[in-house]
Amino acid sequence: MMRLDKFLAEMGIGTRQEVKKYIRKGMVTVNGSPALRPEEKVSETSDQVCFEEKPVSYVKYEYYMLNKPAGVVSATEDRRDPVVVDLIREKKRKDLFPAGRLDKDTEGLLLITNDGALAHRLLSPSHHVDKTYFVRVEGKVTGAEKKILEAGVDIGENGTEERTRPAKMEILASGPVSQVLLTIREGKYHQIKRMFQAVGMQVLYLKRLSMGKLTLDPALAPGEYRPLTKEEIASVTDENAGKY
Structure with a gap:
């Protein structure tokens, strides 16, 4: 169970303050009834939450394979150049980041996720991931x-x-x-x-x-992306994935 305002904010509906205003204006329903309080507890799996009559499903982690194009920075924000997370247009979460970096002029496979533990395993020198x-x-x-x-x-x-x-x-x-x-x-x-x-x-x-075990999909042109398959997610979340 989690707070309704946190649920909505994590799914990119708005900031916590914005979400609280939406709830007070009656723009949010839980199981068909208008939500009454931002601190109301909801189940991420069993309750049906809607914003402006559209269902909002909760996703804890997202995993995207991106074929990074040249000229885009491996970051969440940059004052001068476009960043890789902005290429993920259908993302549900607002806390995505690139798991690792590629130089601005380098192309190819980049994993975009919000799974910090996975990123640590992939990037930690002790794991020696290929x-x-x-x-x-x-x-x-x-x-x-x-x-x-x-x-x-x-x-x-x-x-x-x-x-x-x-x-x-x-x-x-x-x-x-x-x-x-x-x-x-x-x-x-x-x-x-x-x-x-x-x-x-x-x-x-x-x-x-x-x-590691994640290979760039040859069907992805530079700048294109897709969610990881269940098999790919299992391969990268394996703690021994990609070790020598």
């Missing part, structure tokens, strides 16, 4: 670079050593512009760009394809 990226690089990537990057490189700055954990790489094409699949265990700032800089190469394009 993150696989498609990378287009200026320069010829050979077995020599593969060996170095897989072993871990120093991406520190100003004389400070900062070594990456061992990675996995598959070379898809090697030439003036090379293409690789790179799987890392962590998510340091600009990590993949800095890894290739450490071997004298520049990343031209970067797209995340998977995170």
Whole structure:
């Protein structure tokens, strides 16, 4: 059971103060009767709550797979640029956030949710969740670079050593512009760009394809999203999901 005003506010009907005004104006009903008080207790599962005669169903957690486009910031708000949560138009909850970050110019898989415990498991360094990226690089990537990057490189700055954990790489094409699949265990700032800089190469394009057991749906164009399936939710909420 929870307070009616909290129920409505969490479902994005308005702020707590706005919701209280709606209740006093008779715009909210519970099981067909006008709600009388904001503090009235309702069941999230069995009571029928309506706002302006439209049912409001309660959802504790939401999970969306987004194919993040370039130019959008992995944040809940930004003064200059559009943010990823604003791309989720059908969201019910107002407390969604990106579970992890992708650089502004990076595309690909981003999980949008309000499940803080899940986000902690996916992002915690102790869990070492796989993150696989498609990378287009200026320069010829050979077995020599593969060996170095897989072993871990120093991406520190100003004389400070900062070594990456061992990675996995598959070379898809090697030439003036090379293409690789790179799987890392962590998510340091600009990590993949800095890894290739450490071997004298520049990343031209970067797209995340998977995170743990969650793989980007190829049917999603950049900027498109969909709710996770029940099977996908089960895979990401598994505490051992994606571990090496």
